[in-house]
Amino acid sequence: MLMRPDAAEGRQLMLAANHLLPRRPDAAWCRLFGRYAHAFAEDARRFVLLHMDDRRHFHAALLAAWHSGKQPLLAPHRRPPLLHSLRQLAFLDASRCLGPAQALPRRLPEPSPLPVEATFSLFTSGSHGAPCRVDKPISSLAAEVVTLQHHFGAALADDVPMLSSVGHQHIYGLLYNILWPAFAGHRCLPRVVSAAALQQRLQALTCRGGSTPYALCTTRLCGEILGRHRRKTYWCPSCQPMPDETAC
Numbered sequence: 001m002l003m004r005p006d007a008a009e010g011r012q013l014m015l016a017a018n019h020l021l022p023r024r025p026d027a028a029w030c031r032l033f034g035r036y037a038h039a040f041a042e043d044a045r046r047f048v049l050l051h052m053d054d055r056r057h058f059h060a061a062l063l064a065a066w067h068s069g070k071q072p073l074l075a076p077h078r079r080p081p082l083l084h085s086l087r088q089l090a091f092l093d094a095s096r097c098l099g100p101a102q103a104l105p106r107r108l109p110e111p112s113p114l115p116v117e118a119t120f121s122l123f124t125s126g127s128h129g130a131p132c133r134v135d136k137p138i139s140s141l142a143a144e145v146v147t148l149q150h151h152f153g154a155a156l157a158d159d160v161p162m163l164s165s166v167g168h169q170h171i172y173g174l175l176y177n178i179l180w181p182a183f184a185g186h187r188c189l190p191r192v193v194s195a196a197a198l199q200q201r202l203q204a205l206t207c208r209g210g211s212t213p214y215a216l217c218t219t220r221l222c223g224e225i226l227g228r229h230r231r232k233t234y235w236c237p238s239c240q241p242m243p244d245e246t247a248c
Contacts, residue, residue, distance in 0.1 A: 020063065020066075020114060020138060020141060020142060020145070020179055020183065021063065021111050021113075021114075021182075021183075022059070022111075022182035022183070023182065023183055023184065023185040024185050025111065029056060029059075029060060030110065030111060031108065032056065032057065032060040033060040033063060033064050033067075033109070033110075033111055034064075034108025034109050034110065035060075035098055035101075035104065035108065036060050036061045036064035036065070036094065036097070036098070037064035037067050037068050037108070037109035038104060038105065038108055038109060039097040039098055039099065040064055040065055040068035040070050040092070040094075040097070041068050041109070043092050043097070045070075045091065045092040046070060046071055047070065047071050047072075047073050047089075047091045047092065047121075048061070048065040048070045048071070048072050048073060048091065048092045048093075048094050049073045049075060049083075049086055049087070049091040049092065049093050049094060049095075050062060050065070050072050050073065050074055050075070050094050051074075051075040051078050051083060051094075051095060051169065052094065052095050053078070055168055055177060055178055058168055058178065059178045059179075059182060061094040062120075062178075063111060063114070064109070065094070066114045066115070066118045066120075066138065067109060067111070067112060067114065068109075070092070071118075071119055071120065071121060071135075072120045072121065073086070073091060073120075073121045073123065073133070074120065074121065074122050074123065074169055074174070075123055075169060076122070076123055076169055076170070077167075077169060078169075082123075086123070114138065116138070116139060116142075117137070118137070118138045119135050119136060119137050119138065120135075120136055120138060120141075121133045121134060121135050121136070122134045122136065122171060141174070141175065141179060144175050144179075144180075145175065145179050145180050145183050148175065148176075148180045149180065149183065149184055153184055156184070156186065158185050158186075160186050160187070161186070161187045162176070162177070162181040162186045162187065163201055
């Protein structure tokens, strides 16, 4: 894992990251958040199933669920058999809960600091039996956001686009696609980028790349892409940042 920031900086960043709110939310995102929060408040069920492809909807629904006192459930994928089995457990499906805009109240809920004791749940894929639920506190997400911003925030300009080939249903994808970019004020594409498209973008841009060791092997970013361009660097998020002579 990455080394944690010092205590003073950690307290300052944790205060902001515990909220897990976007740094510069636009009016459209805030209204989307309000629509989800209103829909969740109207339903008595505790658990909210999240599996939308669109990252803006996913992000707004995730924070709205916490805001409404719900527990978000993250499905590992969107294959019909899995979604059907999860819906049978009487979870509120966020993708089906938004009503017509004309039926909304004039004043919708607004984003606000989240309770630090809130939790979320990940589901295993069910490839070896029934999907299993794993509960986690949002403080674990906040700590990862703090660490990513501490190590890499200064290396990235404001509003830099964030590209990823990992879906936001995965815990790493949720961090790198949604929560850290939103907290740091970076742009994020609305949907996942294929490995081939990611390689094309890396070839066309002078950029910094971030990857897990597994992705470096499967997409050959190190030898085929990053190795050709001395100005491009990369790091592995599951360990400490690489030394310059190793990463470049």
